[in-house]
């Protein structure tokens with residue numbers, strides 16, 4: 001869809017009728033804030049930002065947009081790292097942050113039913129107060145919304161043991177591009193009546209429907225958790241330790257990797273006691289019954305030492321464990337202080353290829369003379385090569401782009417994928433054909449065409465325009 005015509009006063013008035021005057025923002029400065037997200041280098045400008053407070057309002061806004069053929073870009077907190085909420089064709093940014101109620105915590109069925117604008121960590125706190133557990137925990141949990149997590153199928157630091165957002169969704173309420181409302185799944189643990197539409201909307205990046213409610217699966221809160229830090233002077237030794245832990249039939253709750261540059265940046269920023277000069281650090285956590293946790297954390301420490309860790313430090317208290325886990329969450333903020341632009345990417349490989357992937361990242365960075373630090377979910381093979389750069393420098397940005405192109409090529413060559421959790425959005429759409437066959441892409445386009453024949457929902461995302469092969473990093 002090319003740029004839509006600006007919304008005329010008649011449409012704006014109808015929008016105000018639906019959501020109330022304070023639910024429609026047209027002031028240019030305020031609108032500009034909704035023209036970008038956490039992805040550097042991609043910007044657009046919506047014609048209006050609309051804040052619904054109910055499913056019925058979402059339904060009416062989308063029906064109006066369908067009638068007038070106006071793009072609708074669903075948006076949570078805008079923390080995505082793939083340009084997924086950038087309004088490339090103008091239109092209405094549908095900000096779902098006012099639909100932020102936890103509607104029910106059902107202890108008999110172990111489910112929570114929530115509106116899409118609920119902040120992820122708010123849900124964590126609400127269920128944990130009742131001894132329950134919602135495992136998906138993206139690094140952005142303090143700001144991201146459940147709707148955004150669902151639409152990106154977000155992962156997180158507990159993904160290795162507990163899986164990703166999609167593994168915890170049982171049912172959805174979705175407003176389709178026509179303005180019609182459907183419900184998928186529900187509280188039944190088993191339900192195979194028809195196609196699994198719930199899974200179809202998970203990870204659909206706002207292109208197939210607007211999620212207005214979700215029923216999520218909860219678990220009992222683990223009784224105990226322990227955290228450890230293993231310090232390696234050789235990258236290969238850290239990678240070997242990851243494989244050896246899994247091969248020992250231990251599935252840690254968290255198994256994160258930080259390279260030298262990331263460790264130094266985090267230490268400089270947060271002073272949590274990370275060692276200077278280590279080539280790699282593994283952050284390990286286990287949770288569950290106290291006895292099993294103690295046994296497995298000791299066993300993991302032993303494996304790390306055997307594989308060459310110079311030092312393994314097991315946190316003595318919950319507070320120290322929390323501090324070490326927080327260090328990992330600081331990684332992006334710590335790196336972001338170093339240069340004006342931080343591009344956090346998301347290359348994923350089978351975990352047995354981890355060391356090769358880190359080496360390939362380092363080689364690409366050196367070849368193209370750009371600074372890349374790497375951290376990520378080692379246990380999942382999900383790495384975040386993070387480039388510290390300056391988007392105003394076009395020459396440097398061209399080198400950054402070339403380096404990332406090589407990094408994604410390497411990921412695919414090693415049997416991996418172009419994104420493990422951040423989604424395709426705008427940033428990766430030119431790379432999608434590297435990962436999917438033409439027939440698979442055709443099926444996806446057919447689904448999009450069937451559900452959104454006018455192409456009004458989040459246009460320009462996931463699928464590259466015909467003839468474009470590479471992404472273009474726009475100037476500031």
Ligand SMILES: Cc1cc2nc3c(=O)[nH]c(=O)nc-3n(C[C@H](O)[C@H](O)[C@H](O)COP(=O)(O)OP(=O)(O)OC[C@H]3O[C@@H](n4cnc5c(N)ncnc54)[C@H](O)[C@@H]3O)c2cc1C
Pocket residue numbers: 037038073074075076077078079080081084085096116137138139140143144145146147148149150151152153154155156157205206207209210211212332333421422458
């Ligand atoms: C510091 C930091 C750490 C991060 N760590 C992780 C991590 O560990 N794991 C991970 O997976 N991601 C991570 N992310 C990326 C990001 O936080 C996730 O993608 C998150 O799920 C986005 O949530 P959001 O509410 O900000 O969604 P937004 O960015 O607002 O939207 C994301 C996508 O979802 C669509 N969308 C939003 N709401 C709806 C809805 N209700 N219905 C339909 N579509 C909708 C949008 O159109 C867009 O395509 C991180 C980001 C940052 C900045």
